[in-house]
Amino acid sequence: MTSQLPAEHQLLDAAEGGIPSAIADLGRLVRIPGIAWPAFDQEQLRRSAAAIAELAEGTGVFDEVRVLRARIPGTDEEGQPAVLATRAARGGRPTVMLYAHHDVQPPGDDALWETPSFEPTVRDGRLYGRGAADDKAGVMAHIASLRALHETYGDDLDLGIVLFIEGEEEYGSRSFTQFLSDNAEAMRSDVIVVADSGNWDSETPAVTVSLRGNAKFHLTVRTLDYASHSGMFGGAVPDAMLATVKLLSTLWDDAGGVAVEGLAVRDAQTPAYDERTLRDETGLLEGVRPIGDGTILSRIWNKPSITVTGIDFTSVAAASNTLSPEVTVVVSARVAPGQTAEDAYAAIERHLRAHAPFGAELAFSDVDLGNGFLVDTSGWAVELARGAMADGYGKDPVDYGVGGSIPFIADLVERYPGAQILVTGVEDPHSRAHSPNESLHLDTFRHAVRAETLLLARANARTV
Structure with a gap:
């Protein structure tokens, strides 16, 4: 482990002492249901941004704190409110950008939550609530670390700091590139810390070194001009559901691995990780086998995956004896690091068009692409x-791959090619981000705040 500098015990005392207030503030943020989907109350995102701006002001470290929006490229529509707080570097010190996002996923089925989704609840050492982990805990890890720095250094802090808290990450970061363009100089940084990833477990930290890309789209399968009686014509007329089921089944092989020609696989070693751990961390039923081949982590970190995440079709309650004319599904693909999302999407579209059964008509829409990322670990x-x-x-950290995607990192690299990117986080494998009963392991949060406080203090001792 790195030896401590003389003032670091004071820093850690300040970080530890601030944890109770940081958790209380996190609870207040969790109570704000800020969801960027248009179907939800957009006033909540404004409330959330205003609350975080107030927290940023309260750290005492910034020259300026603003709540800003940017236009969504190609439209006249503005994106969601983001918080941008800046502090100029002094004495040749570097500038560090601290990123997190304050928007959250929709709660889903309220009946699946053990406690209300937007009512922060502590039990068994975890804080439950939508956004408690993803990513309002990332927001508060930044705020808590900055509070500890200010308490320890006061006006003697020379580090440049950019705090950027986005408001639409869960909805595709649609105004992200324009926001960077609008505020390019104010946000220019030597190091960018993205607090939106996870850790190896609740006790072992991780430096995320690879992320898969994503290619999501809507696929509509059509076989009829209108619905027909399934008894009168079934057996001769292919309905859209039959065509959809047969078509989708061609995306995977018998082992559940992706069977689309043209999707790349990254060749890289992975740490030991057994099936028992996979079952514990995912809730995989005892009789259900994992899919794919190769090491388990290679399937998650280094290979593509395809998941059908939504379907527009008649509900069970409203079902009738009818041949359906049209079905629309949402297809979400994860792309191996090193392959562009554009190339991966093109391969999937080619495959689907080539395998359309019975001459079914296919239409593709709402295409959303984001590239993966490989971190340069030499800096x-x-x-x-x-x-x-x-x-x-x-505990010593591990280098960690993530099966999920953070596409805007590629935008940061393009805008600031000289910046070093650090992808960190406060989640552990049981956080259930995006799922019912999302939670934050409170001791992991405490350690994350300690670590970030030390990181910023040590950056403050460097010159660039």
Whole structure:
């Protein structure tokens, strides 16, 4: 582990002392149901941004705190409110950008939550609630670390800091690139810390070094001009559901691996991770086998996957004896790091068109693409982060791949090619982000705040 500098015990005392108020503030943020989907109350996102701006002001470290919006490219529509707080570097010190997002996923079926989704509830060492982990805990890890720095250094802090808290990450970061363009100089940084990932487990920190890309789209399958009686014509007329089921089944092989020609696989080693751990972390039923081949983590980190995440079709309650003319599904593909999302989507579309059964008509819409990312681990910031995590958690970090996607990282790299990217987070494998009963392991949060406080303090000791 990295040896401590003389003032670091004071920093850690300040970080530890601020944890109760940080958790209380996190609870207040969780109570604000800020969801960027148009079907939800957009006033809640404005409330959420205003609350975070107030927290940023309260740290005492920033020269300026603003709530801003940017236009969504190609439209006249504005994106959701983001918080941008800046502090100029002094004495040749670097500038560090701290990113998180304050919007959250919809809660889903309220009946599946053990406690109300937007009522923060602590039980068994975890804080439950939508956004408690993803990503309002990331917001509060930044705020808590900045509070500890200000308490320890006061006006002697020379580090440049950009706090950027986005308001539409869960809805595709639609105004992200324009926001970067509008505020390019104000946001220019030497190091960018993206607090929207996870850890190896609740005790072991991780530096995320790879992320899969994503290619999501709507597929509509059509076989009839109108619905017909399934008894009168069934057996001769293919309905849209039959065509859809047969078509979708061609996307996977018998083992459940992706069977689409042209989708790449990354060749990289993965740490040991057994099936028992997979079952524990995912709730996989005892009689259900994992899909794919190769090591389990290679399937999640380095190979593509395809999931059908939604369908427009007659509900069970409203079902009738009818041949359906049209079915629409949402297809969500994860793309191996190193392949562009555009190339992956093109391969999937080619495959589907080539395998359309019975001459069914296919239409593709709502295409959403985001590239994966491979972190350059050779810079000083990664080593600084590893040392800070080791001292903050009391355990050496592991290099970690993530099966999920954070497409805007590629936009940050394009805008600031010289910046070093650190992808960190406060989640553990049982956080259930995006799912009912999302939660934050409170001791993991405490260690994350300790680690980030040390990282920023050590960056403050460097010159660029």
